[in-house]
Amino acid sequence: MHIPDGFLSPEVAAATGVVAAGTVLVALRRADELLDERRVPLLGVTAAFVFAAQMLNFPVAGGTSGHVLGAALAAILLGPWLACLVLSVVLLVQAFLFADGGITALGANVLNMGVIGAMGAAGVMALAARLLPRTRAAFLGSAGVAAWLAVMAGAAATAIELAWSGTVPLGTVLPAMLGVHVFIGIGEAVITVAAVSAVLATRPDLITADVPPLDARPLPATGAPA
Amino acid sequence: MSTSLKAFTIVALAVAVGLATAASPFASSSPDGLERVAGDHGFIDDGRLHAVQDESPIPDYAMPGVDNPRVATGLAGFVGTLVVFGLAYGAGAVLRRRDRPGPAMPTA
Numbered sequence: 001m002h003i004p005d006g007f008l009s010p011e012v013a014a015a016t017g018v019v020a021a022g023t024v025l026v027a028l029r030r031a032d033e034l035l036d037e038r039r040v041p042l043l044g045v046t047a048a049f050v051f052a053a054q055m056l057n058f059p060v061a062g063g064t065s066g067h068v069l070g071a072a073l074a075a076i077l078l079g080p081w082l083a084c085l086v087l088s089v090v091l092l093v094q095a096f097l098f099a100d101g102g103i104t105a106l107g108a109n110v111l112n113m114g115v116i117g118a119m120g121a122a123g124v125m126a127l128a129a130r131l132l133p134r135t136r137a138a139f140l141g142s143a144g145v146a147a148w149l150a151v152m153a154g155a156a157a158t159a160i161e162l163a164w165s166g167t168v169p170l171g172t173v174l175p176a177m178l179g180v181h182v183f184i185g186i187g188e189a190v191i192t193v194a195a196v197s198a199v200l201a202t203r204p205d206l207i208t209a210d211v212p213p214l215d216a217r218p219l220p221a222t223g224a225p226a
Numbered sequence: 227m228s229t230s231l232k233a234f235t236i237v238a239l240a241v242a243v244g245l246a247t248a249a250s251p252f253a254s255s256s257p258d259g260l261e262r263v264a265g266d267h268g269f270i271d272d273g274r275l276h277a278v279q280d281e282s283p284i285p286d287y288a289m290p291g292v293d294n295p296r297v298a299t300g301l302a303g304f305v306g307t308l309v310v311f312g313l314a315y316g317a318g319a320v321l322r323r324r325d326r327p328g329p330a331m332p333t334a
Binding site for chain 1: 241242245249255256264266268269273275284286306307309310315321
């Protein structure tokens with residue numbers, strides 16, 4: 001879903017750039033309070049995993065592929081603000097090192113693939129923690145729904161920015177983007193649930209989202225000397 | 227960093243590096259969702275590289291100078307994953323230290 005330079009008008013590139021930069025500035029200011037000792041390595045590992053996962057395009061219907069965005073996973077593990085920083089690092093490296101995603105479009109890409117997904121997924125998880133039974137299944141189900149919605153919301157935002165730029169009419173691009181990302185979002189949900197359940201099984205204390213009590217299963221000792 | 231956190235970090239990083247190095251050469255090369263829509267609706271040719279991207283060290287996830295395309299992609303994934311890890315870890319360490327000179331570490 002990386003927008004290259006040339007798809008967006010200068011106005012839309014600037015507007016999305018301001019929103020993305022503002023969000024990243026807030027995240028940077030809050031990082032000190034949010035980063036405890038355990039989250040510094042988790043920040044690095046999550047960014048590395050998101051980068052790796054974004055390289056793994058999987059086929060979806062009709063000669064099209066999709067890849068994980070990772071914002072929902074990052075938000076569940078680290079909270080929405082640190083997730084925005086993770087996706088910003090990934091997208092920055094992709095744009096400058098790999099020429100993937102535009103430079104003037106970097107703000108739009110951070111917004112579409114980072115900020116919107118991270119904030120949306122964190123909101124879904126918080127809502128689910130209040131409304132659903134506090135079980136492992138409900139938690140993982142919510143993670144899957146949050147991941148799918150993050151992809152759909154990012155696809156919708158991309159479509160709106162393209163239409164606002166005058167590149168393609170909204171009535172054309174919105175159904176087209178949502179139609180293909182329905183399937184890509186399922187891949188995102190599967191991989192997000194798999195990754196969250198792996199962390200839940202090994203170090204549930206590392207998960208920032210409101211983890212249900214896991215007292216039905218023996219918890220691994222945390223911080224035990226080897 | 228407790229020992230088990232260190233182990234978790236090393237294992238998770240190894241999984242990420244392994245996926246980016248060994249699995250990425252076999253990823254689908256079909257256009258992604260946005261590229262497909264752009265192709266179908268006639269604006270794919272609007273896309274262009276920014277001037278600074280003409281000098282990209284590893285354009286299109288293919289390590290320059292490596293003839294085998296799968297090896298070139300795998301090497302790009304290997305380098306990229308470690309660069310991203312280093313940047314994010316480093317940023318986290320710097321941001322955490324800022325405004326907190328004292329030994330304010332929680333006793334975990």
